[in-house]
Amino acid sequence: xxERYNLPADTAVMxxxxxSRCKNLSLILDKYPPEHVVRDTKNKGPWLQDLIQGNHIDxxxxxxxxxxxxxxxxxxxxTSFTAALDWRMVMGLGGESVLETALTxxxxxxxxxxxxxxxxxxxxxxxxxEVEGYLSKKEEKDNEDVKRxxxxxxxxxxxxxxxxxxxxxxxxxxxxIMNPHYPDYYGGKEKLPTSxxxxxxxxxxxxxxxxxxxxxxxxxxxxxxxxxxxxDVNVWLLEALxxxxxxxxxxxxxxxxxxxxxxxxxxxxxxxxALARPTEHIRPKIPHFREGQEITGSVIxxxxxxxxxxxxxxxxxxxxxxxxxxxxxxxxHTEEAQNWRPGDTRICLFLREEERDGCSVLVCQPRVKKxxxx
Numbered sequence: 001x002x003e004r005y006n007l008p009a010d011t012a013v014m015x016x017x018x019x020s021r022c023k024n025l026s027l028i029l030d031k032y033p034p035e036h037v038v039r040d041t042k043n044k045g046p047w048l049q050d051l052i053q054g055n056h057i058d059x060x061x062x063x064x065x066x067x068x069x070x071x072x073x074x075x076x077x078x079t080s081f082t083a084a085l086d087w088r089m090v091m092g093l094g095g096e097s098v099l100e101t102a103l104t105x106x107x108x109x110x111x112x113x114x115x116x117x118x119x120x121x122x123x124x125x126x127x128x129x130e131v132e133g134y135l136s137k138k139e140e141k142d143n144e145d146v147k148r149x150x151x152x153x154x155x156x157x158x159x160x161x162x163x164x165x166x167x168x169x170x171x172x173x174x175x176x177i178m179n180p181h182y183p184d185y186y187g188g189k190e191k192l193p194t195s196x197x198x199x200x201x202x203x204x205x206x207x208x209x210x211x212x213x214x215x216x217x218x219x220x221x222x223x224x225x226x227x228x229x230x231x232d233v234n235v236w237l238l239e240a241l242x243x244x245x246x247x248x249x250x251x252x253x254x255x256x257x258x259x260x261x262x263x264x265x266x267x268x269x270x271x272x273x274a275l276a277r278p279t280e281h282i283r284p285k286i287p288h289f290r291e292g293q294e295i296t297g298s299v300i301x302x303x304x305x306x307x308x309x310x311x312x313x314x315x316x317x318x319x320x321x322x323x324x325x326x327x328x329x330x331x332x333h334t335e336e337a338q339n340w341r342p343g344d345t346r347i348c349l350f351l352r353e354e355e356r357d358g359c360s361v362l363v364c365q366p367r368v369k370k371x372x373x374x
Contacts (some may be wrong), residue, residue, distance in 0.1 A: 003034040021321045023058035025051065026105035029205075033099060041100045045175065045203040052173040054287055055321075057110060062169025065109050069165050070213070076160070078217035079234050082167050082243055083257035086205040088174060090255070091118070093248035101204035106364050112171055112207045114164035118246060119214065123161075123233060124150050126240035158226040159233045162215040177201040213258055214241075286320075286328055286360055289350040295320065295364060297330040299344045309356050311363065316340050318348070320362060323339040323365065330362045337366055 005012040015032055022028055028051065073080060074225070091114060095102035105112055128136040136142045142150075151157030168293045179201045180186055182193035216233055218226035238259060239248075245255035254293060289295065297318030300306075306317050310330060316337035318330035332340075332348060340346060348364035357359070 004036065005032065006035055006038060007032075020054065022056060024108075024110035026057045026107050026110045028056060029097070029099065029103070029105070030137075038098050041202075042200065044099055045177075045201075048203060048205055049175050052175065055323075057171065059169065060324075061109060062111055062166070062171070064169075065106075065111065066165055066167065066169040073162055073215040073217065076217040077221045078160075078162065078215045079230050080213055080215040081238065082211050082213050083236065083238065083262040084211040084260050085208060086253075086256040086258055087256050088176065088208045089210075089247050090176075090204065090206045090249060091115070091247040093204060100256070101202060101209065103205045103207075111166060111169065112173075112210075113166070114212060114214075114246060115296075116161040116163045118156075119164060119237060120161040121275065122240050122244060122246050123237045124246055127236050130239075130243070131236065149233060149298060156219060158219050158223075158229045160217045160219055162217070164212040164214045166214045167211040170210065171207060172209040174206050176206045177203050206254070212257070219358075262280075287322065289353065289362070291350060291352070293350045294332065294347050294367060295350050296345060296347050297321075297341050297364075299340045299346060300325070301342050309359050311354070311356075315355060316346075318346060318364075326359055328360045328362065330364055332364050332366060334365055 002016045005015055007015065018079065019028065019032060019324050022032075033044070034047065037047050070080075079084050090103060091112065092102050092104035095104070103112065104115065106288075124146065127134045134143060136145055138325050142152075147155075149157055149159050159241065177285065179199050181195075181199045182197050184191040184197050209268040214237060216237070217229050220226050238257075241257040242259075245253075245257075247255040250256070256296050296321050300317050300319050302314075302317050306325065306329060307314070310317065310331045311333065313333045314331040315335060316332040318332070319325060320328045330348065332346075345365045351363045351365060353360055353362055
């Protein structure tokens with residue numbers, strides 16, 4: 001079903017044609033929410049649910065982004081550790097968005113991340129609020145160690161914080177709601193918080209069941225004091241993630257982490273060894289199709305390896321969106337399909353899904369042309 005967008009007509013047509021194949025969740029949320037969602041944000045729940053189930057993360061790209069990031073921090077002699085979310089996390093919930101709520105995602109890759117600035121502020125708040133010998137209520141009253149490590153107006157800090165990235169590019173999203181019970185009271189309508197008001201649930205996206213990798217590096221690795229500062233900050237950061245949490249709604253249990261094993265990669269050698277291990281293949285989730293639903297695919301040559309996966313009566317093979325063929329394969333078994341040419345785009349009707357050698361085979365039939373329907 002086509003959506004209406006607050007865009008020029010020809011642009012809206014292009015968005016409808018291609019948005020299901022978009023692999024950047026940030027782009028969709030920021031630039032292409034449908035008109036009905038923008039007009040009434042109470043309608044965004046089902047749309048957001050379809051988004052997080054619609055495979056809008058490029059899995060191969062996410063793995064490559066993480067590998068490149070890890071190579072960079074290793075070259076800087078960074079200390080890194082992994083920590084898993086205890087429950088859910090929402091970064092940037094109050095950010096500017098036509099959807100009323102937001103989520104911090106990388107603009108280029110659509111991946112959630114934790115900004116380095118947030119981690120630096122979190123660590124300093126924990127250190128000056130909880131650790132004996134460093135306690136301070138105002139920044140100008142910080143002791144010299146805190147000023148040296150985190151920096152001041154006069155000098156840069158000795159410890160570099162990096163954005164925390166989803167480990168190996170693996171990430172899971174979940175839909176959540178806030179439910180203000182007294183909208184008239186909070187809306188400034190001069191009403192008391194009485195029980196006769198109607199709650200209006202606010203839907204928002206969160207990250208869950210995800211492990212992040214955190215990294216710190218000395219500004220000058222040749223200085224022993226700076227390397228010692230990194231070791232200390234590494235401990236404080238982990239304690240802050242476990243005790244304070246990060247992001248929004250920490251008072252409601254969001255944003256807390258637990259340490260993952262192996263405990264640390266404390267040198268570039270350890271990080272390099274970790275990257276040398278074979279990368280586990282992440283099999284992407286595909287949408288749930290209903291019988292008779294239209295699916296678009298591009299025709300591909302019937303190679304021998306595809307014939308081994310496909311049912312024996314398959315006459316045509318198609319690629320579904322940008323999924324790898326070892327993960328998802330479309331097949332059509334009617335005789336007319338055997339004359340389809342590789343490279344053609346075809347719209348088919350979904351019949352059923354079969355699991356074959358770790359591949360989801362989508363068995364379809366050609367869509368009947370409109371002029372043949374009687």
